[in-house]
Structure formats: C-alpha cells, structure tokens
Amino acid sequence: MTGPHHVHTECNAIPNVDDTDLGDTLADLGDVHAGIDLNRDGIRLLAHDRHNLTTTQVLLATLAGSPDGTDVLGAIGQLVERLTNPDTNPALRTLPLDQQKTVAHQGWLTRLALNDPALRETTARACAALDH
Incomplete structure (x- = not known):
C-alpha cells in the first residue's frame, strides 16, 4: 500500500467511480432526460476531478452543507416542487383537480x-473538519 496511512492509491490517482455505488447510480440514471444526463456528467466530473482542501470544502457546502438550504440538495427540492405544481408544469393540468392537489x-x-x-x-x- 502507498501513502503514510496506507489508504491512498498508487501514484495518488483518483479512483474511477464506475465500479462503485455512485457509478451504478449514475448508470441507472442514464437516458431519462438531457438535463439528468448533464447532472450525471457534472457529478462524474466532480468525482474524478482533483480538488484541494478549500475546493473540497466549498463543494461539500454547495452540494448539501448550506445551513439555509442554498445548495444542490435544496435546488433539487425546489425543482421537485416546481415539477409537481400545475401552476409551473402545464402537463399536470390534464389531471383531475384532486389529483393535481395530491401531486402538488x-x-x-x-x-x-x-x-x-x-x-x-x-x-x-x-x-468544519476541513478547516485548517
């Protein structure tokens, strides 16, 4: 094993996500919509890119660490709400009103x-643990 703590990869390489739970999830999300494919590409880029401590800290906060919900997790919640609301998704207007209300x-x-x-x-x- 390499590295001072015997946990690092050969030549300090960033391991590929393909044979991991993340890789499996990204593969399962394929061919749903071009927007989802862009998200998959972004997640794969973030997983394979080399980051420093500052960038890692900022990315963690941006993904799911903002105390006020101003992060990707919060944006996904807002998108789900938008897609389930007949006022912002006209496709839902074809449903009976009670079904529209349930979805919303x-x-x-x-x-x-x-x-x-x-x-x-x-x-x-x-x-916080990344502060140095």
Whole structure:
C-alpha cells in the first residue's frame, strides 16, 4: 500500500467511480432526460476531478452543507416542487383537480424534507473538519 496511512492509491490517482455505488447510480440514471444526463456528467466530473482542501470544502457546502438550504440538495427540492405544481408544469393540468392537489402537496412535502437542516448537519460537520 502507498501513502503514510496506507489508504491512498498508487501514484495518488483518483479512483474511477464506475465500479462503485455512485457509478451504478449514475448508470441507472442514464437516458431519462438531457438535463439528468448533464447532472450525471457534472457529478462524474466532480468525482474524478482533483480538488484541494478549500475546493473540497466549498463543494461539500454547495452540494448539501448550506445551513439555509442554498445548495444542490435544496435546488433539487425546489425543482421537485416546481415539477409537481400545475401552476409551473402545464402537463399536470390534464389531471383531475384532486389529483393535481395530491401531486402538488407531495412535491411541497419533498421540498420541505430536502430543506430540513438535519440533512445538512453531517456535511456541514465535514466542512468544519476541513478547516485548517
């Protein structure tokens, strides 16, 4: 093994995500929509790019570590709410009104759940642990 703690890869290489849970998830998300493919590409780039401590800290906060929900996790919650609201997604207007309300309510609940500060606690702690 290499590295002072015997946990690093040969030549300090960044391991590929393909044969990992992340790689499997990214593969499973393929061919849904061009926007999802862009997200997959961005996640793969973030996973394979070489980061320093500052960049890592900023990325963690940006992904899921912002105390006020101003992060990717919060944006996904807001997008789910938008996609489930007939006022912002005309496709839902073809549904009966009670079904529209159910869909919109579930989207609103998703946004609330994804904006829960408790979801960000561990990422925020990881960010704080990177302070040097």
